[in-house]
Amino acid sequence: MRWNLKPIQNSENVHALSQSLQVDPTIAQLLLARGIDSFDKAKQFFRPSLEDLHDPFLMKDMDKAVSRIEHAIAQGENILIYGDYDVDGTTSVALVSSYLKTLHPMIATYIPDRYAEGYGVSYMGIDYASDNDMTLIIALDCGIKAIDKVAYAKEKGVDFIICDHHRPGPQLPDAVAVLDPKRDDCEYPYDELCGCGVGFKLISALSRKRNQPFSELHPYLDLVATAIGADIVPMTGENRILAYYGLEVINTAPRPGFKAIIQQLKKDTLTITDVVFIIAPRINAAGRMKHGNHAVTLLVENDADAAHQYATEIEQYNADRKDADKSITEEALKQILKNNETNRKTSVVYQEDWHKGVIGIVASRLIETYYRPTLVFTKSGDKLAASARSVKGFDVYNALHECEDLIEQFGGHKYAAGLTLKEENYEAFKQRFEDVVNASCEERLLIPEITIDAKIDLDDITEKFYRIIKQFAPFGPGNMKPTFMTENLVDTGYGKRVGADETHLKVTVTQNNKGKRIGGIGFGIGDAYDLISNKKPFSAAYVLDENAWNGEVDLQLRIKDIK
Template identity: 50%
Template sequence: MEYKWMIREKADSEAVKTLSKEINVNSILANMLVNRDVDTFQKAKDFFRPDLDKLHDPMLMQDMDKAVERLERSIENNEKILVYGDYDVDGTTSVAMMYGYLSQIYDKVDFYIPDRYKEGYGISEKGVRFAAENGYSLIVSLDCGIKAIEKVKLGKELGVDFIICDHHTPGEELPPAVAILDPKRKDCKYPYKELSGCGVGFKLVQAMAAKRGEDSSKVMGYLDLLAISIAADIVPITGENRIFAFYGIERINNNPRPGIKALMLRSRIEKELEISDIVFKIGPRINASGRLEHAKASVELLISKDLEDALARAEIVDTVNAARKNFDENITKEALSMIESMEIEKKTTVLFKEDWHKGVIGIVASRCIEKYYRPTIILTESNNKATGSARSVFDFDIYEAISECSDLLEQFGGHKYAAGLTMSVDKVPAFQKKFEEVVSSRISDIHMKPVLEIDDEILLDQVNYKFYNILKQMAPFGPGNPEPIFCLKQVFAENVRILKDKHLRFNVVQDGIDTKPICIAFGMADKTIFPDEIIYKMLLRKMRFDLAFEIRENTFRNNSTLQLYVKDIKFD
C-alpha cells in the first residue's frame, strides 16, 4: 500500500520555545507536545505524570445517582442482578469487571453474554426473557443498550429494570431504563466523552464504592481490565483514558490477575506489555471465543482466581483463536477476489456472501481496506438476515454514512471508524447502491489514500538514548496520542539483508553523520515500488530514499541498542 506522507505543520514557534525552556526538552520534542495540545507546563505535568486524583467525579455523569440508588435498592431488597455485556473485548472486560465487583459485595449476581449467532449484537429478546424467567429484576448492561428501546420496554413489561452503561452514540429516543449512563448523551455534562464501555461501567463501580465508603484501591484493582478495553476498542488515549491506560498497564506489568497472566504466557509476551501487545496479541484472543463459539469463555477466563485454572482456559481460547485465523485468511481471499472481479471503479466496498463466518467479517473488512483503501462493509447471512461489520478510512465518518441509509436497515450502531448493521437480505442490492451514492457525495480524494502522519523530519545523530527516553515517557500510545513517527531525507542503505524470506534489515546512512543504526522493515523484502523494481534491489544499489520510522529499543544478550522500525520508504 502506498502512503501519502503528511508531516505535521510546525506548531506556534513561541509556544514551542516557551515549553522547551519550561520542561527542559529540545525543540523537536516541544513541537511534538504542542501539536498534541500539551502546550503549557501544567499540561505537560499532567501528560508525563498521570494522576489518579485527577479522575472526574462519577456523579457528574447524567443518571449516575439513579443508577447507584437502584443498585443499592436491589441489594437491600435481596433482588437478583444480571450483568449483561456484548461479546467483544470491551463487552467481556466490562462484564468481568462489573460482575467481579458486585459479586464481592453481594451474592445474588450472575452474568449473561448474548450468543453472536443466535441473538446478535446488543440486548436480545432472548436475554430479557431469560432474566425474567429466572427471577432477575435488574439488568446492568455494559457496552450496549443505548438503542435497545423495544427490548427495554419488554423488560419493563416482564418486571425487569435496566441500568444501561454504554458509550455509543444515542439515537433521538432513549430507552425507558431506570438509568442511562452514556457520556455521549446530549444532556450529559460529564467532562470526558471518549470512555470505552468498560470505562462507563468503571465510573459506576467508582460511584458505588464511594457511596459504600469503600477504599478506592479496591476499585483501582479493575484498571487492568479497563486498560485492555481501551486498547482493544481503539478509543482515544487522551484525558481520563490516558490515566486509566497508564495505571492499568502498570498493574498488568507488576501484578496481573491470573486470567491476564495466562493470556500473556500464551501470547509469549516476555517484556513489559504495551498497548500494541493488547491490540495484536491479548485482544484477539479474548475476542476469539465470541467470534467462533461463545464469549462466556472469555469472561470466565478473566474472572478466574487461580493461575492453573486460568492457563487451562487460556489454552482453549488460544485454540479457538488459531481457528479464527484460518477463517479470517480464507474469507479474506474470497473477498479480495470478489473486489478484483468488479468492473466498475467504486468509492466503497460492500460485499455479501451468505456462508461467510459472522465472527470474522469485521477483521475481513479491515483486511480489505489494507488492499483496497475505501469505506468497507462485509455482510453475511445470520438468522435469515444480512448482518455486517463496517470499517472506515482515515477521517471519514462511516457511522454517519450508514445513518443516511437507515431506511433500508433494521438495526445499526457504532462510531466514526467502525459500525455494525442488520438488514433484510433482499435489501442488500439497494443498500449497496445507496451507500455508494452517500459515500461518493461525502468523501474527498484525501480520504482515498492512506495517510502516514509524521511528527517531524530529524537528522540521524538526533536518534539517541536521551531523545528516546523522553519519547518512552509519552506512552501509552494510541488514538489521540500516536506513537511518534519521524522521517529522514536523502539517506542510503548498507549491509542489506533479507530475514526469514520476507523482512529487510539494513544500516541507514546519512551524509556527514557517523551513526548508522539498524533498520528493520517488516514484510518489505519483496515489496515493489516501481514496475519490476523491488525495494531490496534498490537498496543494494545504494539509491537515495526518504525513510519514515519509529524508534524502538532492541535487547539481545543483555545488550540494548536503538533500532529504526520502518513505516515507509520513498525513493526519488
C-alpha cells in the first residue's frame, strides 16, 4: 500500500488550539485538518446540535413543494411516495410516507422492481399512479434526470415533486418542484445530503409550515442515519448532526423494524459502522433478492410481532445474498484469470445468469483482489446491465461519460455507477473503457492508499487520548477514524498468524524495545508475519480500537499495513 502522511499543520496554530481546548497537540492537529480552528467550532464538532441544521426553505423549490403537498392534502388527492430499491430509497419512502400518513390518509408507496423496471422513475410506476387516480408523485433518491418520464406523467395529469441528491444533467425535469442541493441554481448551504436527507428537509419544511415542534421529527432520524451511512455520503456538516442523533434513536428508541433486526445481533450499542455493515445490508437484501417493498414494509411496521416476522424473512434474503455474492465473485475471478486480464487497468466481466441484485457487491469484491475500476455485467431483459465501482481518486462516472455513445443509459456518482447497453456493444465498450482508464488514470491510483493523519509514539496513546478520539464519531468520508503511524516497533515475541486459514496477524509491540506494551491485530495481513518475526523493527499504520476479552476492555492497534 501507499502510505500518504497528511501535511503537518502550522505549529503555532496547533499550539494555540491545543492550549485553548486543553488537549494533546495531536488532537489539535486532527481537528485543524478537519477545518476546526477555534473553541467554538470544536464545541460544535464535539457537541452536535439539531439547532445547527439549516432552514429547509433555503433549498430551491422547497416553498413550491410544500405548497403543492398542502394543496393535495386540502383537496383529498391520492399521493404516491416513490423511491428506489436501495437503502437510501427505501428509507426515504418509509420516512416521507409515514410522516405524511400522520397528516393525510391517502398515501401509497411504490418501489420499482429491480429487474422489471430498473433504477429510477419508471413508466410502470407512473401508469400505476394514473390507474389508481393518484395525481401527485413524490420521487425520492431519484428523478433528477427523468425528463421524459416526468413529461409522460404530466400528459396523464400526474404532478411530480422530485427529491434527489444526484448530479443533475443539463436540463431539469418539468416537475412542480425539484429539490436537489446539487442544482447549480440552489443556494442551500450544504449540498452533500443523501436522498433520505433531502426527504427529511421536506418533512421539516412541512412541519414548520404547520407549526409542529421539531421534536416530533426526532423518531424519523434513525432512518436518516441509516441512509447516510449506507450511501457513503460525507460525514460532515448536516450529515454528521443527523447521523449523530439518528444513532441515538437507533440505540435508545429504535422503530420496531430496526429493533427486530438488532435483537438478532447481540450487540449493545451500534456505531455507524454497525449500521453500514449490519443493518444496511439487510435492508438492501430485500431489493436485491426479492423486492424493495419488503424493506419499506419492515421499516414502517409498528407492531413488534409483525416486525419480527418481516425481519426474519429479510434475514433469509440476506443469507441468500451472501451465497450469491460469494459464488459470483469466484466465477468472476476465474474469468479474469482465464481471459488473461490480470494486467489490465480495468476489470470488466460478464455472465448472463449472474444475479443482478449482487453485481455491485461483486464489483467491490473484485477491487479487493485487483485494485482498479471495475464493471460487472449481467443480462437484463434484452440488454446488459452493469454495476461500476472505482478506486480512490478516479471518477468512474466521468469515464463512463467518455463511452456514452456505446451506452444506452447510465447514472451514479464518482465511485459507483450503473449502466445498461446493447449486447452487441459489450466488447467495444469493454475496450473503450480500458482505453479511457489507461489514458486518464494515474498509475499511483491503482495502488491502494492509506492516508495517515499523524505520526505518534506508543507513549502518546493514553485512555484520555482514546476517549477524545471516540468523540470524533460518527465517522465517515470527510471525517474518517484517524489513522496513525508509529515507527521502530518491535514484536515482543508473541506475534503469530491467526484465523482458520492464518490470514490475520496478532502482535504485542513495544517501541524502541522499551516502555509501553500494546496488543495489535491486523486483519488480512498474516503474510506480514515475516516482516515482524525475530524482533525485526517495523513501522505500522493503524487505527485505535478496543479489544473486549473475558470481561476486560483493553486498547489495541487495529493494524492496516506494516512496513
